[in-house]
Amino acid sequence: MSKPDQYNVEIPSNEVKDSNIKYFTTYTYGCQMNQHDSERLAGQLKSIGYEYTESLEDASFILINTCCVRESAEKKIYGKIGELKNLKVSNPNLIIAIAGCMAQKDKEKLFKKAPHIDLIIGTHNVHQLVEIVKEFEESKDRVLAVWDQAERLAPDVPTIRRGKISAWVPIMYGCNNFCTYCIVPYVRGRERSRPLHDIIEEIHQLGLDGFKEITLLGQNVNSYGNDTKEYGDFADLLKAVDQVETIERVRYMTSHPRDINDKVINTILNSKKICDHFHLPVQSGSDAILKMMNRGYTTDYYRELVRKIRKAIPHASLTTDIIVGFPGESDELFQETLEFLKEIRFDASYTFLYSKRSGTPAATMTDQIPLVVKKERLQKLMDVQNDISLEINQQFTDTVVTVIVEGPSQRDENRLMGRTTTNKIVLWDKQGTEEVGQLANIKITTAQTWILKGKLID
Ligand code: SAH
Ligand code: SF4
Ligand code: F3S
Secondary structure, three states, X not given: OOOOOOOOOOOOOOOOOOOOOEEEEEEEOOOHHHHHHHHHHHHHHHHOOEEEOOOOOOOOEEEEEEOOOOHHHHHHHHHHHHHHHHHHHHOOOOEEEEEEHHHHHHOOHHHHHOOOOOEEEOOOOHHHHHHHHHHHHHHOOOXXXXXXXXXXXXXXXXXXXXXXXEEEEEOEEOOOOOOOOOOHHHHHOOOEEOOHHHHHHHHHHHHHOOOOEEEEEOOOHHHOOOOOOOOOOHHHHHHHHHOOOOOOEEEEEOOOOOOOOHHHHHHHHOOOXXXXXXXOOOEOOOHHHHHHHOOOOOHHHHHHHHHHHHHHOOOOEEEEEEEEOOOOOOHHHHHHHHHXXXXXXXXXXXXXXXXXXXXXXXXXXXXXXXXXXXHHHHHHHHHHXXXXXXXXXXXXXXXXXXXXEEEEOOOOXXXXXXXXXXXXXXXXXXXXXXXXOOEEEEEEEEEOOOEEEEEEEO
């Protein structure tokens, strides 16, 4: 079963909850932008008197923030919504809200599929939660709040953050790219950049609140500023963020390979705080498939981009996303992707089975690939990538890396976790002298495919 989100709030340890307090809980699926939307939804609930709980049973408000990028995500979410039905039967006052991309896509159809839902909140309506809850309480009737289009920029709302060290900061919303497989532009609308001044203010304040690392968010961060000439471009933004004194590290996602330019690479090279990790989703290593995907670059262009980045910043890490089984992907074209992976040698690849999204151009393309073939390809791809990731990670054995201490690892309280600027996850046995948020030097003793393990050194 999926876990509830965890916010940076004190949860009372007593087992009996105060019956005068209304509690809420949230479950979030999908990308970091959605995770951040949940922080803004949770903040609004807190502002009208709800307290956070991790317990579904104690909650009188359950919010599910949804993703529809692949069918597998949707299935999981429908399963979760189904689980809530019994809770609603035993507690008719329970409010169940569905927000996010599935809400935006399916709108009132969700009420038909799951009549126990009370509120449907689209991606452009996140900032309206307080009004939506008020309307529901007054009318006692279901509320559908899904605008087809976004206001140019949604106003700021109270936010409660999930972590204490690392925070997400949206810099732009929406996507104009219309890659032929992707539903995101339909559910997140057109690109809108946030004012530079607001972004810098927020980051400065996050630093004062104790956050060390921020991640700038956008579907295609390199398009920052394209919709208005007021704020400069993404490189200008990076330069300004690099100068915010209260924070230590800056990450960003996601970069579109077509739009990242020399100015951005040089800005990162000359910056103090911008991490030397490039996540550049290539999606396929076949020119024919890239064209059908409408990605706007060729493999040769991508090779040249990687060469430039590695020349400028040799120790930078490079990760990617790959889709297998896009319509028309023959064995030969898939082989090109495998070869491309071996040639580029990414630190890690996030690999996905192509999922047909109705309404997108790829959904009606001929020559859809059978699921068994997609699964075989995915396995081959992962086998090749895992070997490469392990080989790259093994080069760190016996070296010393610097991480920001983020806290205990997910599985073991006595083990701490931190990340390098290149986004490698490092685990080590807690010595007791470490403090969350501080830098620590770790000597790597064991390298694995996805993580490095080591010992704290002075
Ligand atoms: N804006 C980002 C992320 C988009 S969604 C970008 O352009 O990189 C994250 C990843 O999901 C994509 O990079 C892509 O690899 C994958 N994805 C998107 N639509 C998909 C689909 N229909 N089927 C399978 N994977 C998909
Ligand atoms: Fe989807 Fe392409 Fe936009 Fe990324 S750039 S969100 S993959 S349409
Ligand atoms: Fe999913 Fe929406 Fe993000 S579809 S990946 S939650 S933008």
